[in-house]
Amino acid sequence: xxxxxxxxxxxxxxxxxxxxxxxxxxxxxxxxxxxxxxxxxxxxxxxxxxxxxxxxxxxxxxxxxxxxxxxxxxxxxxxxxxxxxxxxxxxxxxxxxxxxxxxxxxxxxxxxxxxxxxxxxxxxxxxxxxxxxxxxxxxxxxxxxxxxxxxxxxxxxxxxxxxxxxxxxxxxxxxxxxxxxxxxxxxxxxxxxxxxxxxxxxxxxxxxxxxxxxxxxxxxxxxxxxxxxxxxxxxxxxxxxxxxxxxxxxxxxxxxxxxxxxxxxxxxxxxxxxxxxxxxxxxxxxxxxxxxxxxxxxxxxxxxxxxxxxxxxxxxxxxxxxxxxxxxx
Amino acid sequence: xxxxxxxxxxxxxxxxxxxxxxxxxxxxxxxxxxxxxxxxxxxxxxxxxxxxxxxxxxxxxxxxxxxxxxxxxxxxxxxxxxxxxxxxxxxxxxxxxxxxxxxxxxxxxxxxxxxxxxxxxxxxxxxxxxxxxxxxxxxxxxxxxxxxxxxxxxxxxxxxxxxxxxxxxxxxxxxxxxxxxxxxxxxxxxxxxxxxxxxxxxxxxxxxxxxxxxxxxxxxxxxxxxxxxxxxxxxxxxxxxxxxxxxxxxxxxxxxxxxxxxxxxxxxxxxxxxxxxxxxxxxxxxxxxxxxxxxxxxxxxxxxxxxxxxxxxxxxxxxxxxxxxxxxxxxxxxxxxxxxxxxxxxxxxxxxxxxxxxxxxxxxxxxxxxxxxxxxxxxxxxxxxxxxxxxxxxxxxxxxxxxxxxxxxxxxxxxxxxxxxxxxxxxxxxxxxxxxxxxxxxxxxxxxxxxxxxxxxxxxxxxxxxxxxxxxxxxxxxxxxxxxxxxxxxxxxxxxxxxxxxxx
Numbered sequence: 001x002x003x004x005x006x007x008x009x010x011x012x013x014x015x016x017x018x019x020x021x022x023x024x025x026x027x028x029x030x031x032x033x034x035x036x037x038x039x040x041x042x043x044x045x046x047x048x049x050x051x052x053x054x055x056x057x058x059x060x061x062x063x064x065x066x067x068x069x070x071x072x073x074x075x076x077x078x079x080x081x082x083x084x085x086x087x088x089x090x091x092x093x094x095x096x097x098x099x100x101x102x103x104x105x106x107x108x109x110x111x112x113x114x115x116x117x118x119x120x121x122x123x124x125x126x127x128x129x130x131x132x133x134x135x136x137x138x139x140x141x142x143x144x145x146x147x148x149x150x151x152x153x154x155x156x157x158x159x160x161x162x163x164x165x166x167x168x169x170x171x172x173x174x175x176x177x178x179x180x181x182x183x184x185x186x187x188x189x190x191x192x193x194x195x196x197x198x199x200x201x202x203x204x205x206x207x208x209x210x211x212x213x214x215x216x217x218x219x220x221x222x223x224x225x226x227x228x229x230x231x232x233x234x235x236x237x238x239x240x241x242x243x244x245x246x247x248x249x250x251x252x253x254x255x256x257x258x259x260x261x262x263x264x265x266x267x268x269x270x271x272x273x274x275x276x277x278x279x280x281x282x283x284x285x286x287x288x289x290x291x292x293x294x295x296x297x298x299x300x301x302x303x304x305x306x307x308x309x310x311x312x313x314x315x316x317x318x319x320x321x322x323x324x325x326x327x328x329x
Numbered sequence: 330x331x332x333x334x335x336x337x338x339x340x341x342x343x344x345x346x347x348x349x350x351x352x353x354x355x356x357x358x359x360x361x362x363x364x365x366x367x368x369x370x371x372x373x374x375x376x377x378x379x380x381x382x383x384x385x386x387x388x389x390x391x392x393x394x395x396x397x398x399x400x401x402x403x404x405x406x407x408x409x410x411x412x413x414x415x416x417x418x419x420x421x422x423x424x425x426x427x428x429x430x431x432x433x434x435x436x437x438x439x440x441x442x443x444x445x446x447x448x449x450x451x452x453x454x455x456x457x458x459x460x461x462x463x464x465x466x467x468x469x470x471x472x473x474x475x476x477x478x479x480x481x482x483x484x485x486x487x488x489x490x491x492x493x494x495x496x497x498x499x500x501x502x503x504x505x506x507x508x509x510x511x512x513x514x515x516x517x518x519x520x521x522x523x524x525x526x527x528x529x530x531x532x533x534x535x536x537x538x539x540x541x542x543x544x545x546x547x548x549x550x551x552x553x554x555x556x557x558x559x560x561x562x563x564x565x566x567x568x569x570x571x572x573x574x575x576x577x578x579x580x581x582x583x584x585x586x587x588x589x590x591x592x593x594x595x596x597x598x599x600x601x602x603x604x605x606x607x608x609x610x611x612x613x614x615x616x617x618x619x620x621x622x623x624x625x626x627x628x629x630x631x632x633x634x635x636x637x638x639x640x641x642x643x644x645x646x647x648x649x650x651x652x653x654x655x656x657x658x659x660x661x662x663x664x665x666x667x668x669x670x671x672x673x674x675x676x677x678x679x680x681x682x683x684x685x686x687x688x689x690x691x692x693x694x695x696x697x698x699x700x701x702x703x704x705x706x707x708x709x710x711x712x713x714x715x716x717x718x719x720x721x722x723x724x725x726x727x728x729x730x731x732x733x734x735x736x737x738x739x740x741x742x743x744x745x746x747x748x749x750x751x752x753x754x755x756x757x758x759x760x761x762x763x764x765x766x767x768x769x770x771x772x773x774x775x776x777x778x779x780x781x782x783x784x785x786x787x788x789x790x791x792x793x794x795x796x797x798x799x800x801x802x803x804x805x806x807x808x809x810x811x812x813x814x815x816x817x818x819x820x821x822x823x824x825x826x827x828x829x830x831x832x833x
Contacts, residue, residue: 187699194691197680204639204677205745206663206695265682 004259004311008274011257011307012281019285026288035161039284047280048172049074049227051273053247054254055179056223058272061255062189063216064196064264065113065120070251072131073105073221074228074244079138081229082149082238086142091153099225105131106221110214128248135240148237158233168230175226179219180269189267192216196264250279257307278307337399338363338495338526339384339415344393346379351735353379355550357393361495366517366527368541368558370570372625372790373672374761375547377530381497384528385417386410398494414494418484418501426473426480431455433472434487458486462516478509482516489520496520497528502536514540532625534563546570563829567624568821571792592650594784595667595753597636599645600656606631608644609810611803613753613784618775620799621788622824627805629788630672633755636786637669638662649753663696668746672757672788674735678742681731685723686712688730688741692749715744720770739771753784760794772798796821806830 019026019039029038053070060067077098084094105127112123139147160167183189191212194202199209224244231243256262257278258271282303286296309315339361346354354376361367371377382388384395386404395402397413404410407417424433434455435446455468464482472480481501489496498517502510517527517540529541537544538558545555546569554569593612601608606628613619623629634640636647638656647656652665659669671677679688690708697703703711712726719740723733730741739759746754759775760768775798779785789795795802801815804827812827 185702187694187697187702190687190691190694190702191699193683194680194687197682198676200677201671201680202691203659204637204669204671205691206660206749207691208658208660265680 004268005271005274007310008257008259008271008278008307011303011310012274012278015278015281015285015303019281019288022285022289031164034164035166036164039288041166043277043281043284044169045166046284047276048168049231049244050247050250050254050280051276052172052175052223052227052230053244054251054258054272054276055176055269056220057248057251058255058258058260058267058269059179059183059192059216060120060220061252061260061262062192062196062264062267063213064199064262065213065216066252066262067109067124067217067220067224068121068248069105069109069124069127069131070220070224070227071244071247072128072135073102073224074231074247075132075135075240076105076138077102077225077228078232078243079135079147079238079240081151081154081232082147083138083141085149085151091151094151095154095157095229098229099222102221102225102228103218104221105225106218107214109221110217113217114210114213132240135238139238139240147239150236151233154229154233155236158230171226171230175223176269176273179223182219183267183269188212188215192267193265196266250276253304254279257304257311259311279304337361338365338397340394340396340399341380341384342394342396344380344383344395345391346376346383346388347391349734352550354383354390357547357550357552359384359545359552360555361526361528362543364521364524364526365542366521366529366540368537368544369528369530369547370532370537370544370566371547372570374549376550377547378499379550380547381417381499381528381530384410385415385497412492414492415497416488416490416493416495417497417499418481418488419499424472424480424484424487427471429469430466430472430475430483431468433483434458434468436487458489459483461489462486463519464516476509478505478512481505481509481513485516489525493525495526495528497530499530500532501529502531502533510536534566534624537566538563564825567825567828568792571622571624571790594650595636595655596648596650597645598648600635600642600647601645602631602635602640602643605640605808606635607809611636611810613786615752615784616779616782617800618779618785618787618798620795620802620819621786621805622792622795622802622828623805624828625790626808627828628808628810629790629805630757631808632803632805632810633669633671633757633786633788637667637755639669639671660695663692663749663751666750666752667755668692668749668751668753669755670739670742670746670757670759672761674738674742679730679738682729684727685716685721685730685733685741686726689715689726689744689748692745696749711748712744715748719744719774736768743771743774747778751783753786754778755786755788757788758790759787760789760791792821792824796824804828 026039029036029041031037057067057070080098080101081094084097085091089097109124109127112118112126113120156167157171158168162170191207194205194207195209195212202209227244227247232238254275255272257275259268260266260272279300282300283296286299287293337360341357341359344354344357357376357380359380369377379388383390386407386409402413404413431452435451452468459466462482462485464486466475466479466483472483501513505513521527531537541558543555544558544561546553546566548570593614595613597609597611599608599610609632621629621632631640635642636656638658638661642656646654649655649665655662655665655667675681686708689712690703694703709726715721716723716726721737721740721744723737730738733741743759756775759771775785775787787798796819799819801813802819802824803810804812804824806828814823
């Protein structure tokens with residue numbers, strides 16, 4: 001556990017140090033208009049949606065699955081929010097509706113994968129493609145004229161602050177702890193890892209591998225739903241076409257940077273959050289550095305590749321051996 | 330047999346090959362005569378495939394010599410073996426169904442300039458290959474539109490070229506019906522007449538007698554016998570395949586056989602599933618060890634899985650005393666107090682990436698339900714207890730289970746079952762592929778569990794193991810339960826006679 005955690009943390013530290021060199025007041029944190037303000041806070045603040053999705057993704061990847069539809073699920077839960085607010089529901093209930101819709105989406109994926117036995121990448125591709133369309137149809141329920149809304153409650157969850165700290169960090173911490181208890185303080189984590197490691201053997205051992213996979217997709221759907229709530233409340237408008245676009249890719253990357261393997265069998269919740277922070281720190285750093293934003297994606301890709309190579313024992317040994325030869329010559 | 334005959338096509342001497350934790354081939358000799366069909370027999374894990382892979386260069390041997398027509402050879406790859414005239418057709422047809430017969434026959438053999446295929450020449454060559462086997466197949470039809478038998482023949486045609494001296498067929502008849510099989514045999518005979526030697530791997534004894542000139546039997550990585558097929562009786566052959574001299578431990582047990590006593594804990598009535606196992610009746614009693622004997626493919630594994638609910642029966646009822654109907658799913662069976670240690674450790678037994686501890690607690694955790702987690706301290710205590718009780722050789726409980734040797738992995742599977750505190754334990758090949766020491770330990774353990782009041786069903790391909798460790802023996806043949814013997818009737822000869830059937 002310790003040795004594996006070193007590399008993503010090291011990558012995060014290196015990026016932050018480089019940031020400090022590029023812009024000397026990078027670490028400054030001030031209080032502006034009753035809340036903390038600064039680059040570090042900004043990174044945490046912006047990383048929340050990706051980190052939420054990545055946590056759910058970590059569970060699904062633990063079962064040897066994958067969920068490409070998380071962005072679409074976020075779009076659907078966002079569309080549900082705008083629709084139910086327009087319909088006049090109390091805003092607490094609106095939140096329940098949005099999350100319920102996300103859970104139903106997760107259950108749909110779970111049914112395709114665990115029930116019908118469709119390959120996860122194909123099964124979730126269906127909702128990935130159709131989900132944003134569903135979101136746009138939900139917008140039409142109230143005429144499709146103006147999908148924006150005002151909600152003190154929901155916007156408070158997303159963009160508000162409590163005791164100088166952004167509210168969404170509390171929301172995130174709460175959800176993280178909830179998920180951690182669910183995975184590590186019940187036997188669900190063991191069952192997910194056993195299912196991902198060897199579904200046939202888990203079945204013989206008495207674990208209902210299909211039910212476990214189903215549950216994993218529901219959890220992933222719910223986490224994506226929360227990301228949809230945070231993102232939609234932030235812009236207070238339902239925008240199914242572009243909300244959480246490509247978030248599935250960042251989430252999968254976060255899981256992998258955190259040490260998760262697409263071959264399944266292990267869940268690392270804490271490291272997944274670190275993975276999401278690495279990605280967000282990188283994005284923020286590029287913006288701050290003054291480089292044209294066009295470089296953003298390429299640099300991000302290079303750094304991610306570098307972190308992944310660092311994680312591979314074989315690659316590290318190869319690089320070390322090559323360097324050693326250089327030194328001796 | 331040891332003398333080298335000049336007309337030998339292949340001579341293998343003292344072949345050894347070890348995999349981590351298991352000696353797959355131990356000093357094996359194999360002689361393939363010129364233009365003969367030679368059946369290679371043995372149970373799962375006997376070493377048939379390994380021997381073939383060593384012959385065809387797919388695996389490097391640890392020791393021993395191979396000679397092709399008297400000349401020592403050393404193959405670094407299957408390509409070299411093929412160039413020397415040894416071709417192999419594997420069990421699954423390794424061709425592409427969506428492509429045409431012509432494309433399949435040409436695939437990977439395109440020697441055209443700049444890699445460009447001359448289809449005209451390819452067509453002529455493909456036709457020649459088919460003619461060699463006397464096959465009439467439309468070259469342009471998709472391979473997948475032909476029957477499995479034809480696909481198999483095309484695979485053979487593809488493997489054969491003008492230089493082929495030795496053809497290896499790995500279970501070619503496994504998915505063929507009787508008519509297709511006889512068509513395949515026709516082709517095999519005509520190849521033999523043209524001077525090609527054929528190694529024929531199968532587990533259908535009837536086919537061995539129908540087609541082969543000689544046979545060799547492997548068991549646990551050793552050659553146990555070979556000879557002319559016509560001179561080898563069916564009973565003798567079965568005894569070779571699944572017989573074994575009694576070890577000390579087992580001999581000691583054979584004396585203390587006990588009569589069945591008490592009420593049955595598990596009662597199967599008419600349980601079966603089409604094509605897997607004909608409906609059977611079976612009772613398991615507390616404190617009694619029931620052996621399950623039969624050849625490979627007779628339905629041993631299927632019976633254990635049907636009883637456990639890992640395969641859902643399509644007929645009959647399964648009742649457990651005090652629990653009513655059971656067998657709906659592995660989870661339900663586990664909850665009712667059953668546990669299964671499956672035959673295939675790697676595929677169905679263990680979660681290789683998880684630690685020894687996690688594997689051991691998996692079943693008991695599944696029994697307790699996901700909400701009632703076994704605490705880490707408790708997990709460690711149980712794992713340590715099991716590691717001590719079963720003498721599992723591992724530095725600690727946190728080691729990934731895939732890094733353990735075969736025998737120790739088997740013990741972990743057993744530990745997992747025992748940790749769930751079952752009343753009925755189903756063991757499928759508990760001693761397969763493990764070393765002699767672990768073998769004896771597991772037999773001692775089986776006996777001890779039984780004395781503690783567990784109901785045991787032990788499926789085994791080793792007849793002497795069944796004889797020595799069972800109070801009652803169920804015999805299977807051709808996916809049918811053909812009888813049950815107990816007490817003094819349990820002898821090796823009796824079981825062999827039952828397995829061989831009337832025509833033996």
